[in-house]
Amino acid sequence: MPAPAIIFPADPLNPRRPDPHFAWEARTLRELGGELHLVDHDGLLAGRAEEAVLRVPRDSGPLWYRGWMLPSARYADFAAALTARGGTLLTSAPGYAAAHELPGWYGVFEGATPASAWIPSEGPVAPGPAELAEAAARLGGRGPAIVKDYVKSRKHEWYEACYVPELADLAAVGRVVGRFVELQGEFLAGGVVLRRYEEFEGADVPAAGPVGANGAHGASRTGGAACTAGAAGPERADGGAPGSGEGAVEARVWWLDGRPVLVGPHPDAPRRAVEPDLADVPALVRRLGCRFVTTDLASRADGSGWRVVEVGDGQVSDLPRGIDASELLAALITA
DSSP states (O other): OOOOEEEEEEETTEEEEEOGGGHHHHHHHHHTTOOEEEEOHHHHHTTOHHHHTTTSOTTOEEEEEOSSOOOHHHHHHHHHHHHHTTEEESSOHHHHHHHHSHHHHHHHHBTTBOOEEEEEOSSSOOOOHHHHHHHHHHTTSOSOEEEEESSOBOGGGHHHHTEESOTTOHHHHHHHHHHHHHHHGGGOOSEEEEEEOOOBTTOOOOSSSOOSOOOTTOOOOOBTTBOOOSSOOSOOOOOOOTTOTTOSOEEEEEEETTEEEEEEEOTTSTTOOOOOOOTTHHHHHHHHTOSEEEEEEEEBTTSSOEEEEEEEEGGGOOOOTTOOOHHHHHHHHTO
C-alpha cells in the first residue's frame, strides 16, 4: 500500500497553499518527505464536497486529514467525495463521529471522565424543563455542572452560558442552557450536554459575575473546570476556567493505533511542562477502536490523579505552538 498523504485546508486567500494556521505542519511534512493535498474547507462546510476536493488528485490512495473541525455529516460527505475520486480517508465517517462527539466516546471512558448526560436536538432549540430535570437527575440532581454540546462549550461566557453552580436549581439550569443554545445557534452540535464539574489543578474560577467576550472562535474542548469556547476552531480541548491564567494543568496525548506517539501540553498553555499518568488510558483508547485520536488529561486539584477531560479525533485536534510534530507526522505517513 502506498504511503498515506495528508490533506490540509487551503488558504482562503490563496487556494494553492495551506491555510496559514497549518502552514508549519505542512512544512514539517515536506521536510519528512511526505505528500500533501489541499481541500476547500469552506466548500466542505457549505455542502459542496465534490467541488471542495478537486485539488486532491484522483487515485490518491490512503489519506489523513489535518485541519479545521467539520460536523460529522460534512465529514461523511468529505469521505464519500474522496472515495469517488479513488482516495480513502483512514479515519472512517463512523470513526470520526465516535471520537469527535461526546456520546460516541463517553461509554468507553465513563468513570475515567466527568459524569455526563445529554439531550439530543434536531437544531438550536433549548430542551424543555422536564428534559433538563431528567438529565440533571442522571447526574445525581445536585452539585455544579458544565453546559456544552456534543463537541464544544463556551468558557468565555462562563457564568452566562457554561457554568451551573447547582443542578438542583432547575430555573438556573434552564437559563444557562437557554443562553448557551442561543449563542451557539446554527453551530449547536448534536444536542445539549450536562457535565459534572470537577476541580482541576491550576484552574481558578472567577469569584462572581459574567466574564469574557463573545468567544466566537475558540479552539478548545470540555469537561470539569475546563470548557470550550465558540463556534469554530481547529479542534476541541479545554484549557481551564476564565481567569485561570494558563488554565488547568492539562496534557494532550496523541494516539495512533492505540499507541501514544506524542505527549505534550494543551494548546492553551503550550509552555507548561506536563507529565500525565497514562497507566489506565491505553486500554480505553484501544476499546474505542479509532485509529487516530487525542485525549486531554487534567490533574485533579485534590491530588487524586489525572482525569480524561476530553477525547477527540486526531485529525481536527490542534497542536500546541512550538512543539516538535515531526514524530507524529512521520507516524501518520508510515501508518
